[in-house]
Each structure stands twice: as structure tokens, then as C-alpha cells.
Amino acid sequence: MRKAKNLGEFEIIVLAALIRLGTDAYGVSIRQEIESRTGRAVSVGALYSTLSRLEEKNYVASRMGDATAERGGRAKRHYIIKAEGEAQLEKSVFALGKMLKGIKAWPETLKTLARL
């Protein structure tokens, strides 16, 4: 097994969205969750290529759901974070936290984050 590296920024965001959404995580809900929380426009292509990479790294698992008429008869692909993904997310966030600790450059941002 290759040594696991810290996650990229968008990978962290996607994994966090999967934890927030639980069993309801699929393309549309993940995209909308990220856009509403970060205010960042997310393309469906970027999302699926990241999910595919995370699945390859064994951090997420997916299963096909039922086809619905509103989706033109196409099935949803549901995603769930795996224990390995949670562990890697914790490791990456911890590393980031250690880097940010003590930095006084953005006091307002840190205060806002503490309130959330």
C-alpha cells in the first residue's frame, strides 16, 4: 500500500460534505451542500472526478440507487465515507490545524469559525 498523503482542499470539503449528509449523499445533494456552505461554485465534473479518486483510494464507497422519472430514468449514485476516509480526513484536518495554530493573521475569521 502506498503511504497515504494528506488530502487536498477539495477532497477535505467533499469528505466533510459526505459526513454531513450521511446516507443522503449523492451528486446533487453533495454539490448543493458544498455550494451553500462555502459559496463556491462546484462543477459536476470536478465533483465526480474527486469522488472517483477518493473511491480509488478506498476513502469512500458508492452504490447505485433507484432510477427516477425526474432524472430521466437514470439512477442516483449514493456515496458514503469509509472508516479509512474518516481517519485520513481527521489526519489532514489535524495537520492543517497545527499549521494554523497561533497564527494571528485573521482574528475575525478565527472568531467566526469558533462561533460556528
Added chain:
Amino acid sequence: MAGNAENFGAPIDPPRLAHALLAVSAGATDKAALIGDLEEEFGQRVRTSPRAARAWYWRQAYSSLPHLLLERMRTERMRRLGLAALAVLAGFIFISLWEIFVARNAARGFAGLSGTPSFLAVRIVYLAAQMFGVAAAGGAIAALIFQREETFLHNAVRRLAPAAIVMFLPWIIATLNPADTYPLSFRLVWLALAAPSLVGGAWLVRKWLSRRAP
């Protein structure tokens, strides 16, 4: 197609061209889910404003294309084609720099040997060095594409990939341009050597990277 939203009684579908582009670009595994997601959201948006919904669909299509194509290059049979196109761009950059910094100086430096057997040896060494550089350029691109971790360079290459593919054909056409200062026979030989060097360099690096992975 969506068609679940109504406008004056007629169903409104997503833009056909954007839909087709996405359908062609998405990998087989994700295609149904990805198109279905877009269709579902398009159906929600079209109720508010059909025009805005169509614009949103187009934005999703063109911002998704580079990601989808790169993902397919990385994971599917298209990887060889994509790799070759990117390697050609790397070779193009290398040759441009070579022309600027090496070719003119070499021509001046070895002008005295013209017509002698030593000159042939110089030309062979010169061409070999050029092809080695081209292969190295292809290898560098392959290394950036196929390493799994996200780095600044990796992301930069992902974003440059569509431009690389677009530049592939003009470069071939420019090389075959009759107005070029080099004789056509030389340019054809050069192309015949450069293409395998590029792809060969990329292939070697790809093989080396796959050996490193478990």
C-alpha cells in the same frame, strides 16, 4: 432528457449540445449518475427561469469537461491518446526552447565542419540530444498526470490539458508548412522520430510509476 418542467405546456429539455458533450466526456461508470444529477437539478431550476437553467447547464458542461476528460485519460483506454497529446505539447515547448537557445548557436559553432564526416557525427549527436529532450518532456508530463496526489503542478497540468489537445493539430500543420525554412524531407524525418520519442518517454515513465505502486 428532463422534460418534467413545463413552459406554455411544452417540456423544456437541457441544451442538446451541452448534454451530448457531457455524455461523450463522462466515463462509463459515472455517466448515468452524472447526467441524471444534472437533469434533476435542471428540472428544479427550469421552473424558476428556463433561460437561467439553460445557462447553468452550459456552465456545468464547459467547466466539467476538463475534469471529465482528464479523469478518463487517467483511468480508461483514452489515457494513451490523452497522454500522447500532452506529451506532444511538452515536446513542442521543448523544441521551441531548443530552437531559441541551442539551434542557432550550434549552427554558428559547427559551420566550419560543414561537408566533413565529423559534421555528420555532430548532426547525429545533435538529433539524439534533441530526441532525448523530447522523450524527457513526454516523461515529465506522464509523471505529472499519473501521480495520484494532488499537487500544484498536477492541478496545473489538469487545467492545461484541454489547451494541449487543441494545440496538437496546429502544431502538426505548422511542421508540414511548405514555407518552413527546413526541407520537407527533414521535417518528415523529424516528425517520424519525435512522435515515438515523445510517447516512448511518456510510456517509460508511466511504466516506472506503475512499478512503484503496489
